[in-house]
Amino acid sequence: MTQLESPGVEASAKRTLHGSLGVTAIVFMVVAAASPLTVVGGAAPLGILLGNGVGFPALYAISAVILLLFAVGLAAMTRHVPKPGAFFTYVGYGLGRSTGLAAAWIAMLAYTTIQVSVYGYVGYIMSVTVTSLGGPDVAWWLYSLATIALVGVLGFRHIDLSSKVLGVLLIAEVGIVLLMVAAVMISGGAQGLSLAPFEPAQIVSGSPGVGLMFAIAAFIGFEATAIFRDEAKEPHRTIPRATYAAVIGIGVFYTLASWGLVMAWGPDHILDEAAADPGTLILRTMSAYLGVAGEVTVNVLLITSMFACVLSFHNVITRYQHSMSNAGVLPEKVGAVHARHLSPHISSIVQTVTAAVLIAVFALFQLDPVLQVFTWFAGVATLAIAILMAVTSVAVIVYFLRTKKDRRIWNTVLAPALGFLGLIVSAVLIVAYFPIMVGDVDAAGTPVFGTVSWLLIALVVVFPVIGYLQARWIRARRPAAYAKLTDTIAG
Numbered sequence: 083m084t085q086l087e088s089p090g091v092e093a094s095a096k097r098t099l100h101g102s103l104g105v106t107a108i109v110f111m112v113v114a115a116a117s118p119l120t121v122v123g124g125a126a127p128l129g130i131l132l133g134n135g136v137g138f139p140a141l142y143a144i145s146a147v148i149l150l151l152f153a154v155g156l157a158a159m160t161r162h163v164p165k166p167g168a169f170f171t172y173v174g175y176g177l178g179r180s181t182g183l184a185a186a187w188i189a190m191l192a193y194t195t196i197q198v199s200v201y202g203y204v205g206y207i208m209s210v211t212v213t214s215l216g217g218p219d220v221a222w223w224l225y226s227l228a229t230i231a232l233v234g235v236l237g238f239r240h241i242d243l244s245s246k247v248l249g250v251l252l253i254a255e256v257g258i259v260l261l262m263v264a265a266v267m268i269s270g271g272a273q274g275l276s277l278a279p280f281e282p283a284q285i286v287s288g289s290p291g292v293g294l295m296f297a298i299a300a301f302i303g304f305e306a307t308a309i310f311r312d313e314a315k316e317p318h319r320t321i322p323r324a325t326y327a328a329v330i331g332i333g334v335f336y337t338l339a340s341w342g343l344v345m346a347w348g349p350d351h352i353l354d355e356a357a358a359d360p361g362t363l364i365l366r367t368m369s370a371y372l373g374v375a376g377e378v379t380v381n382v383l384l385i386t387s388m389f390a391c392v393l394s395f396h397n398v399i400t401r402y403q404h405s406m407s408n409a410g411v412l413p414e415k416v417g418a419v420h421a422r423h424l425s426p427h428i429s430s431i432v433q434t435v436t437a438a439v440l441i442a443v444f445a446l447f448q449l450d451p452v453l454q455v456f457t458w459f460a461g462v463a464t465l466a467i468a469i470l471m472a473v474t475s476v477a478v479i480v481y482f483l484r485t486k487k488d489r490r491i492w493n494t495v496l497a498p499a500l501g502f503l504g505l506i507v508s509a510v511l512i513v514a515y516f517p518i519m520v521g522d523v524d525a526a527g528t529p530v531f532g533t534v535s536w537l538l539i540a541l542v543v544v545f546p547v548i549g550y551l552q553a554r555w556i557r558a559r560r561p562a563a564y565a566k567l568t569d570t571i572a573g
Contacts (some may be wrong), residue, residue, distance in 0.1 A: 103106035106176055108324040113332060114303070117200065117391030119255035122339045123384050124203055125365030128457065129340075131356040132519060136349045137284030139340035144285075146333025149301050150503035151327050152401050155478035155498030157322035162487050169474050172406060176477025179567040180557075184549030186406055191545040193402065194433075196302050196463035197395040198440045199376065200453030201226045203368050204388035206361070211381055223445035227438055229389060232435030237396045251390040253381075256335065258368075258376070263342035273348030282350075291515030294508055299464040300336055303394060304328040326413050344365060360450055392437045396437075400429040410563035413553065450570040453521075458538055461512070466542045469508040475502035475527025475535040 159172045188392060205226030213219050267275065304325065343462045346367045346430045347355045356363055362382070369377040404426035405531020407417030418428045449455050475498040482494035514537060516522075517529035524530050557564040 087294055108320065109296055109327050109331070113328055116235060117382070117387050117394075118252070118259060118339070119364075119384050119387035120200065120203070121336060122259050123342065123380070123387075124361070124452075124456070125296045125300055125460070126336075126340045126343060127356045127363040129293045129296035129358035130344070130352060131360050132289060132457075134285060134288040134290045134298060134346055136279050137287055137290075138283070138293050138297070139279040139283045139337055139344060141290070141293050142300065142333060142336040142340060142370070142547060143319060145294065145297040145301060145508075146329060146337070148501060148508065149298075149304070149329050149471075149496045150326075150333070150505065152326050152501035153304075154503065155475055155491055157325050158323045158488055158490070158493045160325070160479055169470055170402065170409075171233070172474055172476045172481075174567060176479075176481035177473070179532050179564060180553035181473070181477075181551055183411060183553040183567060184546035185470060185473060186411065187545045187549035187552075188466050188542065189402060189404075190399070191541060192302065192463045192466035192470060193395055193399045194436065195297070195459040195466070195541075196439075197392055197399065198437055198444075199456045199463065200388050200391050200395070201230060201441055202444065202449075202451040202459075204229055204385060204392065206451035206456075207385055207388065210361075211385065221445070222451045226441045226451075229392065230434060230437045230441065233389070233393050233396050234430060236393055237400055237430040237434070251383075252273055255387045255390075258380055258383055259335075259339050259342075260370055262308075262346075262371055262376070263338060264382075266342045266346045270372065271345035271348060271570050273345075273350060275345055276349070277345050278349045279553075289515045289518050289551060291511035293514075293518050295461055295464045295512045295515070295519065298468060298508060299327065299460050302467050304332060305400065344384075346371060364526045371502075396430070396433055397431050400426045401427040403432060410556070410560070411544075416509050458520055458534070461516060462538050462541055464537070465509060465512050465516070466545075468505050468512065469542065472502050472505040472509065475499070475505065510560035 129141070130136075134141065137269050156172070159175070163171060169469045170182055170186035172182075173185035189394050202222070205222035205224070208229075209220060209222040210226035212225075298379065343363070346352075355366070365381060368380045372379075403412055404417050404419075406412045407414060407429070416432055417426070417431050419426060442454050444451075449458075478498045479495055479502075482488050488494050515529060517531055517535045520532075520534045520538065522530050522532035522535045553567065555563070556567070
């Protein structure tokens, strides 16, 4: 192993991460990234309002099925590719180094944009909360920057600390949402309990492409189980189990929670309630069914939920950067591991600075933290991750057909192929309805691809192109480093 001689790192420190995370700890990490309360309180109301209304809960179930099929192939790869790079590594093994590097950059785009979108939302919620309690009226982006700083401190330290913090917050936010659903079920809701959200006519109503974007966005992070391979206990067993547990748990919880939200106000009224103020729908629901105590509790937990979300994504991104550094794609120092905390601390600092700069730019352009920062960049992240997962599904099929290392047809061909089809259809729908999400519509409400839509979608094209160009440059100028990319013999 290469020894390091950088500030804060002893010369004997190595570039390999170590740990003993079990299935539960890893599931907490990635489900916290999915941020249950942020989704139920922030994304679900927007999915109902901008998406397909009453039918939105069904899209969580549909997304879960698609992503579970994808997870089958992902789990098969984790057994045969003992590397922590996830998409970056798996695409490289299946489709070659250049495509693997392109996948690495689109993954960086996806995780960075979803993280910074939540930073915008948490800044808004904290600003509104403090003001409502009689505190000073401070700009949202100052709260966002303060959150970035705190996340940076935790990300600098050992992963066990982050997992414990995330575990406590996750249990609290899941508990309060389930309590709300129970209260709705016991009371019978506003118009009685029904399966209206799962009726075909409701599912395809409104703008299902926008709804699907918000639904898939809720799952972003579950596939990152593979990134924690080096820090997992018995990774060949722990990682597949954590992956399945994460996607199934997320799917069931969000479907149930959003159904409860619709039932709380009734199919005839939920759209009007969401339109009144999507940002406070969860608070009003809690107040109606759990009283003032429920409203205050969920207000606090909504902030901690978003904090848990950005902390989890911070850990994911820093480990992606660590893997890319060790493959010779990013500067060598980014792959440094702290001697005492055993964390990718330089990578953590890089990600902290990146997030702070982006929030500063959004503040400079006076973007709305919810309708623009959160909604726009969550859309970019979801489109990027859907395409990335689709490419990974193809890589899984190609890898096993070429190597014959796993002859289980369902695990290595059929499930990945079905997942690929579902993800491609999802990506097409997201693109088709993208203008509605960013407000690019004509007087009649018809989606029109304007400048904002094209610029945001262009990011999903530009980043993988950067990866391909970098791969060509490395191959021409640094052939030894190119041979090291994703540690694959394919090319």
